[in-house]
Structures are given as C-alpha cells and as structure tokens.
Amino acid sequence: MHADIHLYLHELRGEELRTAAARRLPREPLRTQVGWTLVQLGLRLVQQAPVGTTRLA
Template sequence: MHTDVHLQLHALRAADLRTEAARYRLARAAAPAPGGLRGRLGWLLVEVGLRLVHRRPVHLARIA
C-alpha cells in the first residue's frame, strides 16, 4: 500500500473515531445521572459481596 493512501486511511479513521466520541459524549450528557436509592443499594451489595469473598479462612488447630 502506498504511504499516501495509508496516511489518508488513518486520517479518515481518526475522523470517524472523533465523531463517534462526540456522539457518545452527547448521549452521556443527555442521560440521567446515575445514583439515587437504586445506585446506592447496588454499590452496597457489591461491597458486601467483596467482603464475603475476601473473608479469611478459619484455620483449626491440628492435634497430632
């Protein structure tokens, strides 16, 4: 592939990515802010789950 064509393809792809990013930013700005009771409850459940997963195992003393 010729270098000029390669450079032109990169420029087109970069323009497409910029357009897509701008559309995403506009969609995020129009969406309602996350949070409220549902969001807080969700994060509380995540925190409780992580605490259950990271609980230290109980080691029983062995009598030999």
C-alpha cells in the first residue's frame, strides 16, 4: 500500500472515531455519581458498630 494512502486511511479512521466519541454521553456525571455513592457507603460503614461490640449511648 502506498504511504500516502495508508496515512489518509489512518486520518479518515481517526476522524470517524473522534466523531463517534463526540456523540457519546460524557462520562463525568457517571463518575461523580459513583464516587458520591462510594463516599456514602463508606460513611455508613464507619457509623456502624463493629460486630461483637455494643455502642455506648
């Protein structure tokens, strides 16, 4: 395959991939939601008394 054609095909495929990526939903809101869910889970685990002990209230 001629080098110019090979380079053109790579550029064309790269443009197709960039276009497809731009149409997808951004991932940031999902990452933020998962992160906060993990924080809430961690806080719940910290608030629970360890197994085999009682809370002093």
